[in-house]
Amino acid sequence: xxxxxxxxxxxxLGQGRAIAFVLPALALIAVFLVFPALWxxxxxxxxxxxxxxxxxxxxxxxxxxxxxxxxDPRFLSSLWLTLLYVGGSAVIGQAGLGFALAWVLRTRGGxxxxxxxxxxxxxxxxxxxxxxxLWFALLDRDDGxxxxxxxxxxxxxxxxxxxxxxxVFNVWRGTxxxxxxxxxxxxxxxxxxxxxARLAGASVPQQLRDVVLPRIRRHIxxxxxxxxxxxxxxxxxFVLTGGGPEGRSEILxxxxxxxxxxxxxxxxxxxxxFLILLINLVFALAYLRLLRGRRRHQEITAAxxxxx
Amino acid sequence: xxxxxxxxxxxxxxALALTSCGTGxxxxxxxxxLTIAANSIEGGKNAESAQWxxxxxxxxxxxxxxxxxxxxxxxxxxxEQYKTRIALDLKSRTGADVIDLDGIWVGEFAQAGYIKPLxxxxxxxxxxxxxxxxxxxxxxxxxxxxxxxxxxxxxxDGRVLFYNKTLFTKAGLPATWQPTSWQDIVDAGTKLKAxxxxxPVQLNAGTAxxxxxxxxxxxxxxxxxxxxxxxxxxxxGAAQPLKxxxxxYQQIYGGSGLGDPKLQQEAxxxxxxxxxxxxxxxxxxxxxxxxxxxxIEPQAGVAPxxxxxxxxxxxxxxxxxxxxxxxxxxxxxxxxxxxxxxNPFSKNPRxxxxxxxFMHSAxxxxxxxAGQVRISARADVNxxxxxxxxxxxxxxxxxxxxxAYRPGVAVYPQVSAALQEATAAVVSGKTADEAxxxxxxxxxxxxxxxxxxxx
Numbered sequence: 220x221x222x223x224x225x226x227x228x229x230x231x232l233g234q235g236r237a238i239a240f241v242l243p244a245l246a247l248i249a250v251f252l253v254f255p256a257l258w259x260x261x262x263x264x265x266x267x268x269x270x271x272x273x274x275x276x277x278x279x280x281x282x283x284x285x286x287x288x289x290x291d292p293r294f295l296s297s298l299w300l301t302l303l304y305v306g307g308s309a310v311i312g313q314a315g316l317g318f319a320l321a322w323v324l325r326t327r328g329g330x331x332x333x334x335x336x337x338x339x340x341x342x343x344x345x346x347x348x349x350x351x352x353l354w355f356a357l358l359d360r361d362d363g364x365x366x367x368x369x370x371x372x373x374x375x376x377x378x379x380x381x382x383x384x385x386x387v388f389n390v391w392r393g394t395x396x397x398x399x400x401x402x403x404x405x406x407x408x409x410x411x412x413x414x415x416a417r418l419a420g421a422s423v424p425q426q427l428r429d430v431v432l433p434r435i436r437r438h439i440x441x442x443x444x445x446x447x448x449x450x451x452x453x454x455x456x457f458v459l460t461g462g463g464p465e466g467r468s469e470i471l472x473x474x475x476x477x478x479x480x481x482x483x484x485x486x487x488x489x490x491x492x493f494l495i496l497l498i499n500l501v502f503a504l505a506y507l508r509l510l511r512g513r514r515r516h517q518e519i520t521a522a523x524x525x526x527x
Numbered sequence: 528x529x530x531x532x533x534x535x536x537x538x539x540x541x542a543l544a545l546t547s548c549g550t551g552x553x554x555x556x557x558x559x560x561l562t563i564a565a566n567s568i569e570g571g572k573n574a575e576s577a578q579w580x581x582x583x584x585x586x587x588x589x590x591x592x593x594x595x596x597x598x599x600x601x602x603x604x605x606x607e608q609y610k611t612r613i614a615l616d617l618k619s620r621t622g623a624d625v626i627d628l629d630g631i632w633v634g635e636f637a638q639a640g641y642i643k644p645l646x647x648x649x650x651x652x653x654x655x656x657x658x659x660x661x662x663x664x665x666x667x668x669x670x671x672x673x674x675x676x677x678x679x680x681x682x683x684d685g686r687v688l689f690y691n692k693t694l695f696t697k698a699g700l701p702a703t704w705q706p707t708s709w710q711d712i713v714d715a716g717t718k719l720k721a722x723x724x725x726x727p728v729q730l731n732a733g734t735a736x737x738x739x740x741x742x743x744x745x746x747x748x749x750x751x752x753x754x755x756x757x758x759x760x761x762x763x764g765a766a767q768p769l770k771x772x773x774x775x776y777q778q779i780y781g782g783s784g785l786g787d788p789k790l791q792q793e794a795x796x797x798x799x800x801x802x803x804x805x806x807x808x809x810x811x812x813x814x815x816x817x818x819x820x821x822x823i824e825p826q827a828g829v830a831p832x833x834x835x836x837x838x839x840x841x842x843x844x845x846x847x848x849x850x851x852x853x854x855x856x857x858x859x860x861x862x863x864x865x866x867x868x869x870n871p872f873s874k875n876p877r878x879x880x881x882x883x884x885f886m887h888s889a890x891x892x893x894x895x896x897a898g899q900v901r902i903s904a905r906a907d908v909n910x911x912x913x914x915x916x917x918x919x920x921x922x923x924x925x926x927x928x929x930x931a932y933r934p935g936v937a938v939y940p941q942v943s944a945a946l947q948e949a950t951a952a953v954v955s956g957k958t959a960d961e962a963x964x965x966x967x968x969x970x971x972x973x974x975x976x977x978x979x980x981x982x
Contacts, residue, residue, distance in 0.1 A: 269614045270614050271639055274635075274640070274641075275639050360793070377794075378789050460794060464735070464789075465792060482941070
């Protein structure tokens with residue numbers, strides 16, 4: 220099959236004109252993306268600070284910032300907290316709950332479905348910061364609505380269960396997105412197949428495994444990739460807890476904020492930002508590999524027809 | 528939708544171009560704009576200061592300088608956030624012409640090259656300013672780094688123990704109270720606890736309160752135990768005075784119920800402590816006179832107390848025991864204060880100095896004090912004004928003579944953060960000794976080894 224060697228040829232443009240068209244976009248990307256990224260990598264190798272002598276005359280310190288971060292118990296606990304936050308609120312919370320809602324809405328449809336979707340969507344269209352303040356008002360120890368409702372005066376949700384608090388907040392805020400995605404994905408599953416499976420006596424878990432899952436694998440992986448990255452780089456829990464008490468809800472973005480902007484250690488902050496970028500890359504590549512692998516696997520199995 | 532015709536477009540563009548010059552930026556032909564930045568905002572944080580700038584400083588200065596337009600750039604954020612914002616402004620050589628800073632930031636800002644000595648920016652007239660003669664040397668020190676004057680002090684403050692007389696009477700304690708040792712504070716707290724006061728003692732602790740923990744909590748205790756945080760070129764490490772100070776924290780937060788450990792960990796803990804004192808839930812609270820004039824002030828306070836003058840007492844902070852404080856004192860305090868600096872990158876540095884000097888003139892200081900009495904930097908004004916408020920007269924007469932200032936050294940804020948961590952450790956259940964040891968190793972990293980640490 221003869222394919223055009225480039226999009227430019229396909230559009231009937233000369234190579235030179237094509238480059239001219241792409242240049243403005245490339246220039247923008249260079250100025251706003253490539254240069255800052257390289258600058259961040261450079262800063263991460265210096266002892267640059269926001270104030271003091273190291274602000275006027277930063278010195279190259281090699282990989283000190285990296286070894287410093289990796290040797291800092293506060294960084295390691297922050298990394299661990301972040302993984303728990305992503306696992307708990309994105310993977311289990313948003314994706315799990317989102318799928319459950321989508322499934323229930325699909326099987327028990329009717330007029331209820333639109334209403335539930337509307338309500339859940341409301342939580343998603345509110346700005347994150349607003350949602351943060353909302354949950355702060357709910358969970359606060361002294362003036363929180365929740366303590367008033369449950370008659371548990373003085374119960375300190377945010378202080379005694381800081382990680383759980385921000386997980387609940389993030390699940391509440393983000394479930395709608397996953398629910399919508401899975402609702403759309405489930406449209407790919409022909410009702411007749413589920414009907415057949417039901418008549419054959421398959422339980423709901425079996426139906427999910429054999430009929431539903433093969434058809435929505437890619438949606439699941441795409442969804443997990445997106446919400447994991449969003450959650451991993453989420454700063455809004457800061458509104459709820461400020462990273463406290465004493466760092467027990469200090470996920471990585473909040474940790475970077477504290478190191479770079481509150482403590483003024485811009486060099487160390489840059490190094491940690493770069494580490495976060497690497498972790499994100501690992502995440503993304505792992506998902507993409509899975510996606511590609513699954514796709515090939517699907518192409519093979521699709522020929523075999525639907526399992527009954 | 529049909530696009531407008533070409534002549535119409537040209538007309539629109541011309542109209543836009545005409546309206547955007549002359550009126551838009553407020554800087555017409557031959558006029559100059561100056562900007563003042565402060566962490567105060569109308570209707571929010573330090574509102575009275577924002578009001579004073581907008582309603583008095585700007586009109587008065589513009590009246591005598593017809594070609595000058597003055598703008599106010601207010602903020603209402605945490606001090607740490609304000610500091611970051613100003614540092615980023617100055618780093619990129621932008622920002623306001625006259626800038627409010629906490630005196631304790633002067634050193635690190637000067638080292639970074641963000642601010643320059645006043646004479647370098649404002650010119651030779653700076654030294655001839657009439658105000659220098661009115662500002663006591665100790666207060667001038669707030670704006671001095673490495674022997675050079677970088678800023679004009681706005682005033683100073685002092686720290687005392689505020690106590691709720693109503694609760695004291697309920698607990699069988701005297702309504703006029705002056706503890707002479709730390710034990711007296713603990714004893715009073717124990718009686719308050721027995722009388723059902725939820726939080727007998729509020730001594731700021733932890734990292735969420737930031738500098739308030741250091742300034743209202745640890746440093747006055749350290750002074751009361753006989754040590755300054757920095758003296759003769761060395762920092763105080765895990766020496767006995769520091770262990771004593773952390774020991775009192777342990778007494779208050781380590782399960783005695785005298786203090787509320789959770790309140791020290793909350794993101795908004797300090798604001799909450801203000802509200803709780805005003806609601807009569809806290810017996811004793813260590814704070815600066817800011818608490819009296821801005822927080823529980825009956826009309827405009829953040830947490831107003833209608834009966835402040837009858838219900839709230841104040842006492843000097845005692846040394847650990849009589850004579851155990853710095854310089855052999857029986858009582859101690861800490862003082863700080865804000866300064867105003869000139870932006871070295873100002874386009875009109877001489878004029879900016881005129882504005883700065885004007886903001887610190889006797890007339891300006893008096894007009895500011897009309898909105899809120901406080902200890903100003905000027906002796907000539909204080910003599911006149913302080914009689915209006917017995918509490919501030921008390922600070923001026925009784926507290927300032929025995930007070931101490933934080934070291935104007937660039938690395939201080941990092942040391943302060945390490946001290947906050949030490950109190951946080953005690954609040955979360957560590958012993959004073961453990962916290963002191965961890966502080967010592969953090970301090971060695973900050974100040975470049977044990978050679979620069981005493982004790």
